[in-house]
Amino acid sequence: MEDTRNDQNSENDLQLLQKMLHEATAYMARQYTSEDMTIIMGNTKAGKSTLLNYLIGNKLIGVKTSAYKPVILKKADDSPGPKIGVESIAETAVPTRWNSSKLPSLGIWDLPGFHDNRGVIQDITNGFYISELLNNSTSAKFVIVTDVNDIANDSIHPFLSLLNSVEDLLRGAMKECFSSIVVIFTKVPGMIFDSKVDKQFIKQLLQDKFLACNGIDISETAKDFITFLIKNDQNIGFFYKAREGPIDDSTIELDVITAIKNAKSVHKRILKQVLPCLSERSKNYLHKEHAVISAMKIFEKLLNDLSNICETKDSYYYEVIHKENVKREELDDVQKDLSVSINQMEIIAICNSNLQKKLKALESIDPSIRELIQKHNLIERVKLMEFIDRVLNMEKTNHLDLTINVTLSSAMAKQKKFSSRINVKLREIAEREVRNSFLISCALGAIATGGMILKYFPK
Known part of the structure; x- marks a missing residue:
C-alpha cells in the first residue's frame, strides 16, 4: 500500500x-x-x-x-x-x-x-x-x-x-x-x-x-x-x-x-x-522525479506498440507478396498503403532530434499510437524530460529519440524492400498479361486465318 x-x-x-x-x-x-x-x-x-x-x-x-x-x-x-x-x-x-x-x-x-x-x-x-x-x-x-x-x-x-x-x-x-x-x-x-x-x-x-x-x-x-x-x-x-x-x-x-x-x-x-x-535540493528532487519518469512503462509501451504495429504490417505485406496467384488489384492496394506508411516515416525522420515534433508526427502512424500519446500527454512529458535532462546533464530523451529512430529506420527499410518486391510482382503480372494477350491474339489470328482457308478451300 x-x-x-x-x-x-x-x-x-x-x-x-x-x-x-x-x-x-x-x-x-x-x-x-x-x-x-x-x-x-x-x-x-x-x-x-x-x-x-x-x-x-x-x-x-x-x-x-x-x-x-x-x-x-x-x-x-x-x-x-x-x-x-x-x-x-x-x-x-x-x-x-x-x-x-x-x-x-x-x-x-x-x-x-x-x-x-x-x-x-x-x-x-x-x-x-x-x-x-x-x-x-x-x-x-x-x-x-x-x-x-x-x-x-x-x-x-x-x-x-x-x-x-x-x-x-x-x-x-x-x-x-x-x-x-x-x-x-x-x-x-x-x-x-x-x-x-x-x-x-x-x-x-x-x-x-x-x-x-x-x-x-x-x-x-x-x-x-x-x-x-x-x-x-x-x-x-x-x-x-x-x-x-x-x-x-x-x-x-x-x-x-x-x-x-x-x-x-x-x-x-x-x-x-x-x-x-537550481538549488541542490531541487536537483535532488528532479533526480527522484526523473527516476519515476524513466521507470514508467508508458514510453516502453509506446515503443512496443510501435514495433508491434510495424511487425503486423510487415507480416501482412509478406503474406500478400507470397500469395499464389495474387491479383494486381490487391498488390496495388498494398503498394498504396506502403507508399503512405513510408512517407509518414520519412516525415518523422525529418524531425531529426526534435522529440516533441517526432511524437506529434508519430500520431499519424496508427490511431492506437495517437490515442496513447494523447491519453498520457506524452508530448508534455517529453518536454519535462528534456528540461530535466538539460538541468541534470542526463540523456534519457536522447536514448528515447534514438530508439524511435532505430525502430522506424528498420521498419522503413523493410517496407521499401516490400515495395520493391511488389513492383517486381506487378511487372511480372504486366509481362504475363502482355504475353497472354499476345498468345491469345495469335490464337485468335490463327483461328481467323484457318477460317479464311476453309472458306476458299472447302472440303
Missing part, C-alpha cells in the same frame, strides 16, 4: 510539474518579443525589485517604519512596477518584462531570485520560466544585483553563491559573457570601515576577499570574472543605501544606467547554452 501511495504521489508531482511547464511555455510565448534584453538577476532579497522600479522610472521614497529599523525604499505612488518585498519571502514569481524610461531601447526582464525560498516546486518553476526566456532570446545583457554587505562582511558566501549560480547558468560560456555582465552593488553606504565607499574601495575589497585569500572555495572562472571587474570597473554600478524622504537620481545611484548602456549584448548562439540554476 505504501508503494502505491508513493507512486501516486510521484505521479501527482509529475502532473504538477507538467502543468507548470505548460503554463510557463504559454506565458513566455505571450510575453516574449524579439528585442535586446536586459536581464536583472541576483539572490533573493538583494534589492532587485527596488532597483528595477528605479530603472522603470518610478518615483521612490525612503521610509522609516520604526526607530529600531533602517530606512527602506518604497514606491512613492501606484505606478506600475514590481512589488518591493520587505519580508523574508521572495516576491518575484515569474520573469516579467518592463519598459524603462531610463533605458528606452531595452526590454527589462526581472528574473525570480536564485534559490527561491518558497520551496522546491517554486524553484523548479522559476527554472522553467528562465529556460523559456533565455533559450528564445535574440540577445541579452545580464545585470547581477548584490548587497554590498555580501563582500564587506566576514561572510562572503552569499556573493560566492551568486557567482556560482551565474556560472551554472551560463555554463562554459561565462568567459565569453564577461563584458555583457554588469554588477550593481546595492544598499551601498557612504562609509565602510571608516573609509569612503567608491569603486576603488570595492575593487580593493574584491582583491582582498576573493583573489588574495587562499582559504576560500572559488572556481577559476569566478576568479577570472572578479579580475575582469577590477580591471573594468565601468561594469560596476552603485545603488546607494536608502535615505529618508523623496529619492532623486543624484543621491540613489552611481553609473548604474551608464554601465548597463555600455555593456555588450550576448548573442543568441551563446544564450542557447544557458541553463537555469
